[in-house]
């Protein structure tokens with residue numbers, strides 16, 4: 001009898017969780033689609049606050065209701081690739097740890113922000129589905145990084161298309177994690193990007209970054225941005241990251 005009751009409660013809890021997830025998913029998709037509606041003046045009404053206060057407890061790299069089927073599909077494909085250890089999933093915690101360590105570095109004339117004022121990195125400051133939705137995977141042996149990226153309506157440039165600055169931001173951030181994981185903290189010295197095709201807002205792209213060459217403190221990288229089906233090459237970039245000379249920057 002008690003077993004039966006427990007099973008009923010478990011089924012019912014599962015049902016409410018699934019229903020809650022479904023409603024959240026619909027709300028996030030509707031919010032994104034509402035923002036994309038052509039007859040709506042931008043900024044769209046009823047979006048709620050567009051910026052979020054960052055919570056370190058949540059892993060924003062995991063699928064959320066605003067993720068499209070394409071993004072979920074690619075995410076699960078890459079999670080499978082992680083099973084043999086060749087690729088590793090980069091969790092939000094790992095990114096936050098890097099960011100925390102980075103915030104401890106001292107730069108000339110830069111006052112570190114107080115912890116309370118400290119939001120996350122640019123790419124995490126938007127509400128779910130409205131800005132940068134992404135997950136990253138790292139291949140240590142091949143010195144590669146893959147970022148699965150879905151850009152939301154707040155990243156609009158031309159109507160319905162992603163702003164080039166948002167694209168290069170995501171490329172830069174991905175390869176900055178790659179170069180940092182390869183030789184320690186680095187900063188972008190330059191990034192040369194060629195935009196070949198426009199990216200529709202809400203579509204999923206795959207950013208591939210790789211280390212081409214390391215010369216002492218210099219890391220040369222190349223990257224590309226493709227559609228999820230790999231048929232369209234949207235952008236290509238070459239860049240130089242320089243490992244921080246901490247002795248110099250601490251003075």
Ligand SMILES: CCCCCCCCCCCC(=O)SCCNC(=O)CCNC(=O)[C@H](O)C(C)(C)COP(=O)(O)OP(=O)(O)OC[C@H]1O[C@@H](n2cnc3c(N)ncnc32)[C@H](O)[C@@H]1OP(=O)(O)O
Pocket residue numbers: 098099102121172173176177180187188189190216217218240242243244245248
């Ligand atoms: C995951 C993290 C999470 C952390 C938190 C999340 C962070 C995400 C951030 C994403 C990435 C960014 O946006 S970074 C932000 C944008 N970038 C910046 O603000 C960087 C500003 N620039 C600088 O601070 C500096 O110029 C550096 C650090 C890049 C380099 O200065 P330095 O350390 O004094 O090095 P320096 O001696 O000048 O140069 C070292 C070597 O590099 C060469 N070099 C230097 N700059 C260039 C250049 N533009 N083009 C060609 N070559 C160059 C020099 O010729 C030299 O070669 P040789 O003579 O040895 O052959």
